[in-house]
Amino acid sequence: MPVQTFLKEIGGKSVVDQIVDNITNAIINEQLKPGDKIPTENELCASMGVARNSVREAIKILVAYGVLTIKRAEGTFVNQGFDSKMLYPVLYGIILQKDSAKQIVELRKVIDAGIFQLAMEKLDLDSVHKVEQAMEALEQKIAEENMDANAIFEADTAFHMVLVAITQNALLEGICSYIDQITKKSRLKATEKFINENATQQFLLMHREMVRVLKEKDRTKINEVVETHYQYWEKVTG
Template sequence: MEGTSFLKEPVGGKSVVGKIVDNITNAIINGELKPGDKIPTEGELSEAMGVGRNSVREAIKILEAYGVVHIKRAEGTFVSQEYDSKMLYPILYGIILQKDSTNQIVDLRKVIDVGILHLAVAKLAAQEMPAHRLSRIEEALERLKVEILSPEPQVKNVHDADVAFHMAIVDLTGNTMLQGICNYVDKITRRSRMMAMDQIISEGAVEKFLEMHQKLADLLKTCDSSQISQIVEEHYQYWANVKE
């Protein structure tokens, strides 16, 4: 048990369970516990921190639910070695619960998209990503055109095609963490984005909508990063104005 200074951190202030969670996650961040390490037993944590076993058990359940640790029956509890999208839940739930969360999420997605496009362009320019991967962008764009230009466009189908188009761009980065973030943001913003789609269709702004998507596809083909911020800002004008 020597060298585990996180066990000596005082448990107080916030809830006991919350403090235990903090102590263990801080130990991972500080490198006291490394990916793949077995953490002290329930009894050891309880004794060292001066807390009840039930509180330790609840804290471990929370960490397991968020993918931070995993339990191997008859072996113990270990720090996870791989990224799990569940690790993003606390951050994104916090954003959802804040006042004016829709505008904050739009801003978050704009920042993410600017970064994604710069990374994708850099990889394509450096030939780190096969150029033929761009065909997926074109295929996704064609599907989007079919859905929104149909005689009676269905909001759900247009939304799903739009999500697929943007995820095809994210896939160009080859970054699973970015894929996880975007996938989760897509889930929690489904309602407001579908409202934006309905607004675009009802206002007859379909051509403008497709033009904005074509600009994204074109800048990837030309590897021109100079207009990324402007195009992203323009792209989210309808979603940003949605009033829930």
Template structure:
């Protein structure tokens, strides 16, 4: 575990932000490793020359982000495993910035390209069978009488989730879950547009193209099928 001297002040930020940044930097630089106990409140106060309230506020922030884990009677430790809460600052930053709708679509395209690349590497007969079953469920929903946009959206979520599951990557699962949460409104609108324009057959075909690329392990077509896949969603601005 790093000693008191690992903390150095960073100018231009509040005291709380300095504490958060320095503890985070210590983790990134390897001075504090997963499972390490961080210095006590008294040690942090002494090493930075700050008050106890500032230290406590910084610890609360890091705890909310899943970076540290407070164990009563034992101390405060660097988190050992991935926690989906770690994605909150990144995703909130995307949501709040100007032109976030377009940037989220761009982000999802990049993520999907990576998912397909990794899914091709991890694909086996069992996972392919599961993907094909989810594809059948999607087709059943799309072709149902009096189908609603929400039903198709949920089946679409399930289809993309099975692709992420194939990657066996917890970080990707977390990112995709929160992207789904913050984009549900615009994606349902895109689905309503598809229904209104009677384009469900094309919508289904786009999903089948993704499954075909996965099944055939055709890496050369990944970028194109992903680009085609979001042609309706990227036209929705909110």
């Protein structure tokens, strides 16, 4: 493919950012497809009238984002599948956003509602069994004589990741995994809160209701169980 068919002239943004945009747009417009080898550094420099250092910096950025991969002695290629690194820019933007804690809770609510919808479509007997096992593991941690907030938190996280796994959607799994990482402190604080308030049975009831709604595919209750479930997290992030 001739280089000039998808590369634009530099203008407006920094040279490196523009090169990143040009290559990204070529992938979006399917002028470069997954697995394709991108033009060489010399070709990119000539087509846009830029220095080799700028091209190399742009390629480094796209490699770091998981968009491109460098194969020594072969060249640079468009990746052929999802890479969790692709989520980094979005998640950094969320973290650095003003009032990010509140917005992350809102984002997770929207995502969880979608997870329930999709999980209901793909639910099978094996999935139901895994959800029930995760629920039992959470109940066991809460039933222990000396409740450990960290252990309950981990069991709770595992329960939710089982729900996400049912969707068979790598993007959702990646997003939820990173949201879990960046919100660990506040969610652990929420776990400690319901323990201190002797609300563990209420916490379990909320999870059992989530399981019931999923198993019965009761779409009318999705928003209600999601809203109810996040009440303690909202209190510690508000």
